[in-house]
Amino acid sequence: MSSALSGVRPLTRLAxxxxxxLAARADVQDSATARADLTKRRFWNKVTLSKAKxxxxxxxxxxxxRPLKTPSGALLVVPQDRPxxxxxxxxxxxxxxxxxxxxxxxxxxxAARAIDGxxxxxxxxxxxxxLIKYLETDTVCYQEEEPPVLVKLQQEHWDPxxxxxxxxxxxxxxPITSLLGSxxxxxxxxxxxxxxxxxxxxxxxxxxxxxxxxxxxxxALKLLENSRNATAIEEAEEWGVEEAAQAAEVEVKSQTEKxxxxxxxxxxDHEDLRARLxxxxxxxxxxDASLSERIIDAQNAS
Numbered sequence: 001m002s003s004a005l006s007g008v009r010p011l012t013r014l015a016x017x018x019x020x021x022l023a024a025r026a027d028v029q030d031s032a033t034a035r036a037d038l039t040k041r042r043f044w045n046k047v048t049l050s051k052a053k054x055x056x057x058x059x060x061x062x063x064x065x066r067p068l069k070t071p072s073g074a075l076l077v078v079p080q081d082r083p084x085x086x087x088x089x090x091x092x093x094x095x096x097x098x099x100x101x102x103x104x105x106x107x108x109x110x111a112a113r114a115i116d117g118x119x120x121x122x123x124x125x126x127x128x129x130x131l132i133k134y135l136e137t138d139t140v141c142y143q144e145e146e147p148p149v150l151v152k153l154q155q156e157h158w159d160p161x162x163x164x165x166x167x168x169x170x171x172x173x174x175p176i177t178s179l180l181g182s183x184x185x186x187x188x189x190x191x192x193x194x195x196x197x198x199x200x201x202x203x204x205x206x207x208x209x210x211x212x213x214x215x216x217x218x219x220a221l222k223l224l225e226n227s228r229n230a231t232a233i234e235e236a237e238e239w240g241v242e243e244a245a246q247a248a249e250v251e252v253k254s255q256t257e258k259x260x261x262x263x264x265x266x267x268x269d270h271e272d273l274r275a276r277l278x279x280x281x282x283x284x285x286x287x288d289a290s291l292s293e294r295i296i297d298a299q300n301a302s
Contacts, residue, residue, distance in 0.1 A: 040100045047094040049086055049295050052077045059086040063093060070112040072119075078111055079202065084287045085111065087295055106279035114205035124197070124204065131208060132193040134217040136183045140247070141218070143175045150254040157247040161218050168225070169195065173218070192221070203228055206280045213276040214248035223277065227284040241277045248273060 044063035052058045058077040060067045068076040068089075078086035089107045096104070118124045140158045144150050162173050171188040199207060203224065210220035223244040230238075246253075249270070 040102075042096050042098055042100055044093070047090050048299050049090045051296070059083065061086065061090045061093060068093070068108070070116045072116045074115050076108070076111055076115065079200075081286045082202070082283070083295075084285055085202075085283050088282055090295075106275065107283060110205055110209060110279055110283045111202070113208070114201040117208075118201045118204060127204065127208060128193055128197050131196060131211055131217065132189060134211050134215070135189060135192060138218050139214075139216050139251070141173065141176045141184075147254070149257055150251070153250045153254055157250050161222055161247060164222060165192075165218055192217070196221075199224075199228075202283060206283050209276060210244070210280045213273060213280075214244060216248060219244050219247045223280060224284070227281045230285055240281055241274055244277050245270075245273050 044066075046064055048062045048065075050060050050062050050067075052060045052075070056075060056077045058079050060075065060077055062068070070076050076089075078089065085107060089111060092105050092108055118127065140161055143154055143158070162175060165171065165173050169191055171191050172185060173188060174184060196204065196207060206227075207220055207224045210223050211217055214220055222239065223241075226239045252269075
């Protein structure tokens with residue numbers, strides 16, 4: 001499988017961050033196949049990328065000829081316009097060792113969530129309702145007036161995000177300097193909820209993961225908007241994983257500058273966050289469909 005994946009471009013800053021985070025630790029959902037989930041052992045020899053058969057349009061990943069399925073039993077089909085995601089999911093399974101490590105399958109779990117989590121319009125509505133609630137308590141909006149090091153970090157990482165939301169979506173976002181501060185206006189909430197409700201299933205799953213990882217609707221929104229409009233990893237890196245992670249870590253950075261890092265805690269959290277956000281970006285990048293054709297051709301030739 002490694003030779004078949006030679007068509008995937010070399011690791012960039014994004015992919016290196018993603019890989020190093022997985023090496024540290026990552027919290028992801030269960031394995032995409034019931035057998036792997038039960039045995040926790042590698043039971044396959046060959047991983048291949050294939051065109052979905054029948055009415056399903058897209059790409060599937062096969063283990064010894066058996067297609068991956070989601071926890072609910074649905075066929076795991078990756079959209080045709082995301083061949084990079086499909087090839088990286090295949091790589092996740094190809095690189096598993098004798099003992100299955102489910103935390104090294106973040107892209108598999110993202111694709112599975114997109115299929116299982118939003119099977120009905122009601123499912124989508126509930127998720128959107130839950131996610132918009134994060135705007136009311138968004139860490140970016142809670143601006144402290146001291147200490148100076150925290151204020152400086154807020155100005156550097158949070159103020160530009162608030163300005164971006166205002167100009168991009170023509171809404172008012174109110175910074176809150178008190179725990180009793182007012183919530184965002186109904187107009188702001190309505191417009192932003194309406195926007196995320198238009199995300200396709202993969203985008204919504206990625207947005208959900210970004211919100212949960214950063215505890216911020218606004219940071220996640222900026223990351224999603226930049227990534228979903230990118231046609232290459234290099235474009236997604238213009239404001240990507242590192243920028244989003246730094247914005248999410250403002251309060252932690254302020255504390256560590258004063259008290260120092262807790263060994264084996266802050267450094268692992270640092271890598272975990274970047275791995276989770278890396279999976280978000282890699283799951284969204286749309287690429288030339290010929291990438292999957294090249295990989296499939298290489299498989300057939302080997």
